[in-house]
Amino acid sequence: MIISSLDNLNVDIELLTPQVHENMAIIPLKTAKNYNIDLLTLEKGIELGLVNVKECEQSQVNTLIVENRSVTPLILIDGEEVVGGDQNRIVSETIIIAPRSSMKIPVNCSEQGRWAYKKEFMHSDYIANYKTRRAKEFARRKNHSVQHTVWSSIHDVEKDYSFASPTSALSESYDNLRKNHNEIVKSFEIAKGQNGVLVIVDGEIKGFEVFLNSDIYKQFHEKIIKSYLIDSKLGDSVFAVNVDEAENVIKNATDSSFEKKETKGLEESYEFENDSGLGVISLYENEIIHWSYFKKTEELSNDEILDAELESEI
Template sequence: MIISNLEEINSNIELLAPQSYRNISIIPIKSNSNTKLDLLTLKKGFELGLVEVKECEVSTVNTLIVKNNAVTPLILIDGEEVVGGDQNRLVNATTIIAAKSDMKVPVSCTEKGRWAYKSEFKNSNYIANYKTRRAKEYASRKTSSFQDTVWSSINDLEVKNSFVSPTSAMQESYEQLKIDHNKFIEEFSVADGQNGILIIVDGEIKGFEIFLNNSIYRAFHEKILKSYLIDAEIKDKAFAINIDTAHKIIADAFNSTFEKRESKGLEEFFDFENQEGLGKLYTFENEIVHISYFKKMEEKVGDEFQEDIALKTDI
């Protein structure tokens, strides 16, 4: 499927000065968009008391009710987490909820070992780690239910970090390592006008995200960084950065084949894939509000996934 304004948007993408610390590098992305869209983030909605997240009348693992009391649409971002309720959950796909309305939102549990009311839901400081989101990306193309994939990935995260949460809570794995991440957060600042990011680990481009505007991006800057850092092996080694390779990765993503999927809210929702990676793109009122891209991994027999194949970019 062809999305009419993708070529124009891609031509307006600017890659800003790279930032590096140890074996991690980022390239800030800036797209020159003149959009006047006004979308409320979940974090801001909680802070202003304009958003409520509740369990369904009969609690169910994979559905929450989100009420938007604001006069502007609310955007929920794929992988972002809410904590509390009967279990912590993550949002399955970027969703836009109309002003002054509520809807049932598909979610996945990020805390397998608890099913008992803890508190009212609140915003989390984290989104699902990179490997969980990527595994979810694969699983979502085969089934609408990928809870087991999410649980398995969170378990792998605990094994990797030699840490076991009493309730297998993704949030606690992040908290265990947050001191290690703080220095990177300090080193990787938000550039003027930045509304996206490309992440490089050990000289490999792992993925990128682009949001509607700088305001929404700022709400997710630290969360995205942490989602890659928690899966990375940190080393005292630097790698050169090839901007041309980064440009090509993004251009190839925008030149992929886009397949329209069923949307839950006001957004239009597309899967895309090419030889190097795959991801999702969301639009609203003919504007891209979110695009996420993940480097591919190799499939093994039995539909299990083998960690990173050697898709080394020339960086």
């Protein structure tokens, strides 16, 4: 199923005052409607003991079981990480799990060098870095190996910072930069009513993220900023924030054609692509619950590079 636009969803996004730190800037986003749908997040669910994440009876790299004991639907956001089990994982796509139900969910390994039980799964302080999420989405659409793409992207992060986690765990690369990143994040405050963010590095728009309401956005604000920070070399370059260009990026994304995806839970999801970027929008009860956009790059995807390397070895 393809829908031509999001006009019927009445999308109206206000761009708030830009915030700048060195060569990185964000534009807080605020939708006209702050949806009051009652959804439990993975982080809160685990903290309250209402959500349990576990390995399958026979452990599988790309599948986990999530049990929602709450009377409220549970939302899992693309890229958020759980640590523990036989290895750390990131959620492959935004999913809503029905109340009082258990479900197998698709995940990707974010810790290549461990396959041994460590502890019960806990929610991570991080989501997958921006470049990993973007490469993962490209690989999925091209029917390339998403898991190899994720591993390759995590190795790139380690290479960029000359840091080697014993198990190539993405969370440990973040931990290595925690002190510096925590200080930088303080420069980007949550604006009143903000439920999304557009990120700019060296004057180039990298992507944006919108959530159904400001309460849920608050739980992801720091994680999203850090997911771009870890992929950015901060410096002293100066640029003017082009709000008109940002408005056009969002408008072009809104005006794209949307193709319905097969989904796992209660959500409806549509993927879209235009000349400048691609992304996914997820709906629940006909309202936007999560909308992500990634700018296209002319560089080869990590998976294409990996495929080329493997072919050269044959």
